[in-house]
Amino acid sequence: MPCSMTGFARQEAKYPWGTLIWEVRSVNHRYLEPHFRLPDFLRELEPSLREQMRKSLSRGKVEASFSYQLGGTDSQQELAINTTLLKQVSNAIDNVSSELGRTNASIAPVNPLELLRWPGMLADNDIDRDELLKTSLELFKQAMSTLIDNRAREGEELKNLIEQRLQGIETQVAQVRAILPDILKAQREKLLEKLESLKVDVDQDRLEQEIVYLAQKTDVDEELDRLDTHVTEVRRTLKQKNSVGRRLDFLMQELNREANTLSSKSIVTDTTQAAIELKVLIEQMREQIQNIE
Numbered sequence: 001m002p003c004s005m006t007g008f009a010r011q012e013a014k015y016p017w018g019t020l021i022w023e024v025r026s027v028n029h030r031y032l033e034p035h036f037r038l039p040d041f042l043r044e045l046e047p048s049l050r051e052q053m054r055k056s057l058s059r060g061k062v063e064a065s066f067s068y069q070l071g072g073t074d075s076q077q078e079l080a081i082n083t084t085l086l087k088q089v090s091n092a093i094d095n096v097s098s099e100l101g102r103t104n105a106s107i108a109p110v111n112p113l114e115l116l117r118w119p120g121m122l123a124d125n126d127i128d129r130d131e132l133l134k135t136s137l138e139l140f141k142q143a144m145s146t147l148i149d150n151r152a153r154e155g156e157e158l159k160n161l162i163e164q165r166l167q168g169i170e171t172q173v174a175q176v177r178a179i180l181p182d183i184l185k186a187q188r189e190k191l192l193e194k195l196e197s198l199k200v201d202v203d204q205d206r207l208e209q210e211i212v213y214l215a216q217k218t219d220v221d222e223e224l225d226r227l228d229t230h231v232t233e234v235r236r237t238l239k240q241k242n243s244v245g246r247r248l249d250f251l252m253q254e255l256n257r258e259a260n261t262l263s264s265k266s267i268v269t270d271t272t273q274a275a276i277e278l279k280v281l282i283e284q285m286r287e288q289i290q291n292i293e
Helices: 040-056 083-100 112-116 129-198 204-218 221-238 245-264 269-289
Strands: 007-015 018-027 032-037 060-070
Touching: 007 129, 018 129, 032 040, 040 060, 040 129, 060 129, 129 221, 129 269, 221 245, 245 269
Parallel strands: 032 060
Antiparallel strands: 007 018, 018 060
C-alpha cells in the first residue's frame, strides 16, 4: 500500500516534573531530508533520532520540533539555578569588562533575564537527566508511529484517486479498440472514392499494397497493448509495501509515451480525442504520485 509523504503528528506527555511535546510534519521530497529543532540538552540524542527516522521513512522533507515545560503544574515550585554555571558566566563577564575598561560608556549593564536564558542556567535537581532523555526518545518514537499512520491513511486516498484514473485509461483503450476496424474500413473506402473521382487507372496490386501500408502506419494495437500492460503494472506496484513513488513516476512516463504515439498515429478525431483524454488522466495521476513515498 502506498504512503503519502505529506503528514503531521503531535505527541504530548505530561509528567509530575513537566510536559514534553513532539511535533513532526513532512512534505514531499525526492529523498529523505530530516530537520530537527532541539533544545541544547537534547542535542546528544540527535543521531538516535535520525536513525529512528531513517528506519521509519524513506522519502520526504521532515521537520521535527521538540518543546518542553519543566516543573509540572505546581505554581509554588521555585526555579533552580545552576549556581556553578552562574559564577562562571559572571566571572567571564567581569574579565571582559576589565579588559575593555569599566569606565567605558559603551559597556551596557548585564540583563539578569538574559543570564536566565543561558543554556543550562536553569536546573531541576528533581529530574534525572537519563530519564528525561529516555522519555524524550520514547515519545519521539510514538510521534513517528502517528506520522506513519497519517501518511498511510492519506496514501490510501491517493491510491483510490489513481485507481479511478486507471479505470478511465482502460475505458479509453477499449473505445479505441472498438472503433479501429471501422476506422481502417473508412480509410479504405475514402481512398477508393478519391481515386474514382480522379478517374485514374490504378494497378490493383499496387493499390492493395498502399492500403496495407496505410493500415500498418495507422495500426495502434501495439500501443494499446502496452497501455494495458502499464496499467496492470501500476496496480501491481500499488500493492507493494515498500517505497513505490519512483517506480510509479517511471510508469507515468511510459504511459505518456504510448499516449503520444497514439496521438501521432491518429487519422481521425476519435483517436485524437482519446489520446488527449489519456494525457489528461496520466497527468492527473502524475500529480498525485508526486506525494507518494
